Amino acid sequence: xxxxxxxxxxxxxxxxxxxxxxxxxxxxxxxxxxxxxxxxxxxxxxxxxxxxxxxxxxxxxxxxxxxxxxxxxxxxxxxxxxxxxxxxxxxxxxxxxxxxxxxxxxxxxxxxxxxxxxxxxxxxxxxxxxxxxxxxxxxxxxxxxxxxxxxxxxxxxxxxxxxxxxxxxxxxxxxxxxxxxxxxxxxxxxxxxxxxxxxxxxxxxxxxxxxxxxxxxxxxxxxxxxxxxxxxxxxxxxxxxxxxxxxxxxx
Amino acid sequence: xxxxxxxxxxxxxxxxxxxxxxxxxxxxxxxxxxxxxxxxxxxxxxxxxxxxxxxxxxxxxxxxxxxxxxxxxxxxxxxxxxxxxxxxxxxxxxxxxxxxxxxxxxxxxxxxxxxxxxxxxxxxxxxxxxxxxxxxxxxxxxxxxxxxxxxxxxxxxxxxxxxxxxxxxxxxxxxxxxxxxxxxxxxxxxxxxxxxxxxxxxxxxxxxxxxxxxxxxxxxxxxxxxxxxxxxxxxxxxxxxxxxxxxxxxxxxxxxxxxxxxxxxxxxxxxxxxxxxxxxxxxxxxxxxxxxxxxxxxxxxxxxxxxxxxxxxxxxxxxxxxxxxxxxxxxxxxxxxxxxxxxxxxxxxxxxxxxxxxxxxxxxxxxxxxxxxxxxxxxxxxxxxxxxxxxxxxxxxxxxxxxxxxxxxxxxxxxxxxxxxxxxxxxx
Ligand SMILES: Nc1ncnc2c1ncn2[C@@H]1O[C@H](COP(=O)(O)OP(=O)(O)OP(=O)(O)O)[C@@H](O)[C@H]1O
Ligand SMILES: [Mg+2]
Numbered sequence: 001x002x003x004x005x006x007x008x009x010x011x012x013x014x015x016x017x018x019x020x021x022x023x024x025x026x027x028x029x030x031x032x033x034x035x036x037x038x039x040x041x042x043x044x045x046x047x048x049x050x051x052x053x054x055x056x057x058x059x060x061x062x063x064x065x066x067x068x069x070x071x072x073x074x075x076x077x078x079x080x081x082x083x084x085x086x087x088x089x090x091x092x093x094x095x096x097x098x099x100x101x102x103x104x105x106x107x108x109x110x111x112x113x114x115x116x117x118x119x120x121x122x123x124x125x126x127x128x129x130x131x132x133x134x135x136x137x138x139x140x141x142x143x144x145x146x147x148x149x150x151x152x153x154x155x156x157x158x159x160x161x162x163x164x165x166x167x168x169x170x171x172x173x174x175x176x177x178x179x180x181x182x183x184x185x186x187x188x189x190x191x192x193x194x195x196x197x198x199x200x201x202x203x204x205x206x207x208x209x210x211x212x213x214x215x216x217x218x219x220x221x222x223x224x225x226x227x228x229x230x231x232x233x234x235x236x237x238x239x240x241x242x243x244x245x246x247x248x249x250x251x
Numbered sequence: 252x253x254x255x256x257x258x259x260x261x262x263x264x265x266x267x268x269x270x271x272x273x274x275x276x277x278x279x280x281x282x283x284x285x286x287x288x289x290x291x292x293x294x295x296x297x298x299x300x301x302x303x304x305x306x307x308x309x310x311x312x313x314x315x316x317x318x319x320x321x322x323x324x325x326x327x328x329x330x331x332x333x334x335x336x337x338x339x340x341x342x343x344x345x346x347x348x349x350x351x352x353x354x355x356x357x358x359x360x361x362x363x364x365x366x367x368x369x370x371x372x373x374x375x376x377x378x379x380x381x382x383x384x385x386x387x388x389x390x391x392x393x394x395x396x397x398x399x400x401x402x403x404x405x406x407x408x409x410x411x412x413x414x415x416x417x418x419x420x421x422x423x424x425x426x427x428x429x430x431x432x433x434x435x436x437x438x439x440x441x442x443x444x445x446x447x448x449x450x451x452x453x454x455x456x457x458x459x460x461x462x463x464x465x466x467x468x469x470x471x472x473x474x475x476x477x478x479x480x481x482x483x484x485x486x487x488x489x490x491x492x493x494x495x496x497x498x499x500x501x502x503x504x505x506x507x508x509x510x511x512x513x514x515x516x517x518x519x520x521x522x523x524x525x526x527x528x529x530x531x532x533x534x535x536x537x538x539x540x541x542x543x544x545x546x547x548x549x550x551x552x553x554x555x556x557x558x559x560x561x562x563x564x565x566x567x568x569x570x571x572x573x574x575x576x577x578x579x580x581x582x583x584x585x586x587x588x589x590x591x592x593x594x595x596x597x598x599x600x601x602x603x604x605x606x607x608x609x610x611x612x613x614x615x616x617x618x619x620x621x622x623x624x625x626x627x628x629x630x631x632x633x634x635x636x637x638x639x640x641x642x643x644x645x646x647x648x649x650x651x652x653x654x655x656x657x658x659x660x661x662x663x664x665x666x667x668x669x670x671x672x673x674x675x676x677x678x679x
Pocket of ligand 1: 011018036037038039040041042043044045054087
């Protein structure tokens with residue numbers, strides 16, 4: 001479903017290379033975990049996947065369902081089924097959350113040639129999704145993410161994911177800032193989306209999340225490349241030994 | 252060696268100034284008014300000739316060089332064809348002036364209503380035109396010289412006028428100079444829409460409004476300036492707030508080519524409160540200037556001023572906000588902010604906030620920002636599948652609608668937001 005080949009990406013502004021020959025393949029139905037030290041390039045990878053133009057791809061390619069997505073803008077990628085749950089969701093004053101959700105849903109439907117949702121259908125859909133995630137409808141009347149607590153922001157990201165029903169989900173440290181109960185709720189939300197035609201990339205520092213969302217593969221990212229790949233036991237090993245040894249071993 | 256002193260020759264009158272003086276000669280006998288009015292009009296034209304139209308050298312016009320920018324003085328048109336437009340709010344009482352001529356007059360219970368043309372002619376109980384005080388008052392001078400009509404309306408003490416009152420000034424090419432004189436009696440309540448609209452033909456429109464809000468009265472005054480792309484609009488609103496009077500003044504500029512809207516407000520009674528809001532949506536080569544002069548003259552008066560601007564194309568915007576707090580005006584609270592969203596490199600917005608404070612126990616603050624669309628916000632919206640154009644639109648609307656939504660009236664909010672969205676669709 002996703003194939004990243006020898007990807008090199010740098011910060012557009014100053015040319016610093018962050019992603020440095022990265023290879024990664026994720027199959028449909030797979031849950032892949034990416035772990036790695038702070039500053040190793042995990043979020044940058046997620047942004048490059050989503051098409052943020054702060055970064056420039058200088059070499060290599062990203063194939064999604066067999067086709068390169070490098071020429072697509074973020075909206076086109078999202079409509080094609082890519083979803084990034086942000087590590088730090090942005091606060092956008094003045095844009096009501098409900099309005100945003102409705103526009104996003106309908107723009108994606110439009111881009112795929114589907115009918116727009118009517119307002120009652122839309123509200124029903126949001127209410128259902130919000131219910132399962134323990135998100136209050138009151139919160140959705142507020143401007144997007146403005147004044148939401150850390151945990152509320154993460155839940156709002158998962159709510160968006162549930163509503164948009166993407167094919168490839170990238171969750172960037174969705175577990176950080178969540179209490180134990182919220183972690184379970186969010187994990188249930190992700191697990192509910194698991195299906196043979198979807199793939200999930202979970203970026204995390206902690207084994208705990210991976211107890212709830214059990215990964216098929218675990219990848220270690222260091223200095224902008226995947227240095228080791230294994231199954232779920234690799235996450236346990238990382239937890240036990242820390243990154244230093246494993247990265248040294250791999251080098 | 253004898254130095255020869257020669258006075259620098261004043262530049263010759265511009266084409267606009269020449270036309271203004273010449274057309275006054277042709278027009279003056281057709282203009283309404285008694286002998287005093289004739290004299291005042293004549294003095295106004297003499298003042299324009301003497302002071303000339305202001306340039307950047309006149310401080311109040313530093314960012315709007317009227318002599319250069321007012322480069323058209325179209326002929327009057329008598330073949331008035333334009334009909335009235337639907338009011339902004341469905342249930343409004345409507346007054347319609349087409350090219351300065353009264354075309355429709357509402358009757359409202361609790362209000363005394365008269366045409367300004369009639370009032371100018373009356374020798375008893377009429378209204379007087381005042382000659383302009385100084386070179387700053389070009390808008391007043393032009394209006395005094397040429398004003399034809401308008402609405403004189405006075406709301407009885409304690410009357411609550413439920414439906415909004417709309418003054419519709421339609422400019423269908425040529426010139427239109429109107430004046431509205433409004434008094435809101437003690438304890439009365441009313442909501443006004445002062446709307447300026449018209450075709451895309453060359454227009455010079457001026458409007459002077461004198462608005463007095465008496466003790467404990469409460470009003471909302473919305474200026475909707477949505478004229479055609481070739482219109483010059485010169486507006487001057489004088490607002491007096493007496494004891495415990497409350498006014499919300501909202502200016503929406505999203506039309507015209509050259510716009511100067513002055514507001515001269517004074518809080519003359521304790522407890523008076525002014526909420527001043529303006530949105531300026533300007534594109535292409537529009538020049539739009541909102542100039543506010545606010546005097547806090549007595550103690551315990553409050554005001555907030557928020558201006559939001561969206562600039563595209565080669566448009567130039569100006570906001571001058573001068574707040575003067577007199578020595579007696581202790582405990583004044585005034586908060587002013589002017590924020591601009593700049594969508595093009597070629598446009599610009601000049602902000603000149605000025606606080607002149609002669610009292611010591613006051614809270615006054617001002618701030619100004621100019622920003623572009625936040626790329627991070629744009630990315631976030633696009634990452635959810637929202638196209639670049641729609642995402643931009645959402646962010647711009649959010650910026651402007653924030654102050655529209657402070658208006659406590661859903662129908663009005665909706666009417667304004669639709670127009671903002673239309674403007675963005677055409678210019679964003
Ligand atoms: N736009 C940017 N400007 C400057 N530096 C950047 C930018 N984006 C990323 N970096 C740098 O690139 C490196 C990788 O950052 P990234 O956020 O991808 O790390 P990460 O693996 O997600 O870390 P963490 O675990 O702390 O979230 C860091 O050194 C970071 O400071
Ligand atoms: Mg990160």
